[in-house]
Amino acid sequence: MKQHTLLMPLDMHLHLRDGVMLENVAPLSSYSFSGAVVMPNLVPPVTTKIALLDYKHRILNATGQNRYDDDFDDLLEEEGFGGDFEPFMTLFYNNYSKEFLEEVADEIIGIKLYPAGITTNSESGVASFDLNEMRPTLEAMSDLEIPLLVHGETDGFVMDREAEFMSIYEMLATAFPKLKIIMEHITTKAAVDMLSLHDNLYATITIHHLLINLDDVVGGMMKPHLFCKPIAKRPEDQAALLSVALEGHPKVMFGSDSAPHPQHAKEACGCAAGVFTAPIALQLLAELFDENDALDNLQAFVSDNAQVIYSICPEFKEVTLVQEEFKVPENYSGVVPMFAGETIKWSIENVD
Numbered sequence: 258m259k260q261h262t263l264l265m266p267l268d269m270h271l272h273l274r275d276g277v278m279l280e281n282v283a284p285l286s287s288y289s290f291s292g293a294v295v296m297p298n299l300v301p302p303v304t305t306k307i308a309l310l311d312y313k314h315r316i317l318n319a320t321g322q323n324r325y326d327d328d329f330d331d332l333l334e335e336e337g338f339g340g341d342f343e344p345f346m347t348l349f350y351n352n353y354s355k356e357f358l359e360e361v362a363d364e365i366i367g368i369k370l371y372p373a374g375i376t377t378n379s380e381s382g383v384a385s386f387d388l389n390e391m392r393p394t395l396e397a398m399s400d401l402e403i404p405l406l407v408h409g410e411t412d413g414f415v416m417d418r419e420a421e422f423m424s425i426y427e428m429l430a431t432a433f434p435k436l437k438i439i440m441e442h443i444t445t446k447a448a449v450d451m452l453s454l455h456d457n458l459y460a461t462i463t464i465h466h467l468l469i470n471l472d473d474v475v476g477g478m479m480k481p482h483l484f485c486k487p488i489a490k491r492p493e494d495q496a497a498l499l500s501v502a503l504e505g506h507p508k509v510m511f512g513s514d515s516a517p518h519p520q521h522a523k524e525a526c527g528c529a530a531g532v533f534t535a536p537i538a539l540q541l542l543a544e545l546f547d548e549n550d551a552l553d554n555l556q557a558f559v560s561d562n563a564q565v566i567y568s569i570c571p572e573f574k575e576v577t578l579v580q581e582e583f584k585v586p587e588n589y590s591g592v593v594p595m596f597a598g599e600t601i602k603w604s605i606e607n608v609d
C-alpha cells in the first residue's frame with residue numbers, strides 16, 4: 258500500500274477560536290501538525306500583549322501542553338492527541354507604536370491585517386489604506402522583521418474583491434520593500450501572478466481552494482460548508498493555484514484557513530463564512546499531490562517553504578500517510594467538516 262511520510266507539517270493560517278470551540282478543535286490540529294499560525298480574529302480581536310499571552314496559554318492548555326495535569330496529558334496521549342505543537346501567535350493589525358511592537362516582537366510570528374468588515378470578526382480592521390497613517394507601524398514592523406499577513410479583499414463585487422486588492426499589495430510591497438507580506442488564502446490567478454513581481458510578497462493557499470471552484474459551491478445545490486471568504490473562483494484561478502502548489506513554489510505555503518463555525522451558524526439563512534478542514538487537511542493534500550504525481554513536492558508546500566520564509570524551526574513530528582480509504586465523520590463536536598460523510602482516499606497511519 259502506498260505510503261508517504263511528512264516531517265513537521267505546518268498550517269500557516271488557522272482559526273482555533275476560543276472557549277469550548279478551542280478545546281474541541283485545537284487537538285485536531287495539534288495531533289498531526291507541528292505548529293500553526295493562529296489567527297487573531299477573536300471577539301474582541303487580539304490586540305494587546307496580555308491578551309496574546311493569555312490566548313497562547315489557553316491554546317497550550319487545549320492541546321494538553323501545560324503540564325499541570327499529568328492525568329489529562331496521559332489521556333490525551335492515549336487517544337493520540339499528545340505530541341508537541343507550537344501555536345505561532347499573531348496580533349490583529351492596528352496602527353501600533355514602535356515601542357509596543359518592540360515589546361511584543363518576540364511573542365509573535367506576524368501581524369494580521371483585515372480590511373474592516375470584510376470577513377468574520379473583522380469589524381475593527383483597517384477602514385482605509387492611508388499610507389501616511391499606516392507608515393510608522395509598517396516601518397517599525399519592517400525594522401523589527403515582523404511579517405504582515407493580509408486578508409486581501411476590497412468591498413467590491415464578490416468575484417473581483419481579491420483581484421481589486423492587488424493594487425494595495427503593489428502599494429505596500431513597493432513602499433516597504435523589506436517588509437515580508439503574506440497574501441493569505443489566495444484564490445486567483447491575479448494573486449499567483451503577483452508572486453513574481455515583488456520579492457517581498459508570499460502566499461498561503463488552502464486545500465479547499467485547490468479542490469473546488471465556484472461551481473462546487475453554488476453550481477448545483479448550494480453547499481454552505483464550502484462557503485468561505487474569499488469565495489472559490491473560476492476554474493482558471495483554481496488551475497493557477499494548483500500549478501504553484503504542486504510544484505512546491507518556494508514563495509507558497511500551505512495554510513488551511515480551517516475556520517470552524519457551529520453547524521447551526523453554517524446551515525442557516527445567513528451562512529457564516531469558513532470551511533472546516535483541520536482534521537482532514539493532510540489526508541486531502543496527500544490525495545491531491547498523489548493524483549498529480551507531485552508527492553515529492555508536498556514536503557516543501559506543507560513545511561519547508563514556511564520554515565525558510567518565516568525562519569522557524571518547528572517541533573519534531575513525523576506523520577505517515579497511507580493510501581487507505583477514510584470516511585470523513587459527519588461532524589466533530591458539532592462542527593461539520595468539508596466532505597462530511599464522504600470517503601477520501603488517504604488516511605493518517607501514524608504520528609511520531
Ligand code: NCD
Nearest residue numbers: 272376377485486516530531
Ligand atoms: C474566517 C473565519 O471564519 O474566521 N472565515 C473564512 O471564510 N475564511 C475568516 C477569514 O479567514 O477570512
Ligand code: ZN
Nearest residue numbers: 376408441486
Ligand atoms: Zn481571511
Ligand code: ZN
Nearest residue numbers: 270296514516
Ligand atoms: Zn482565515
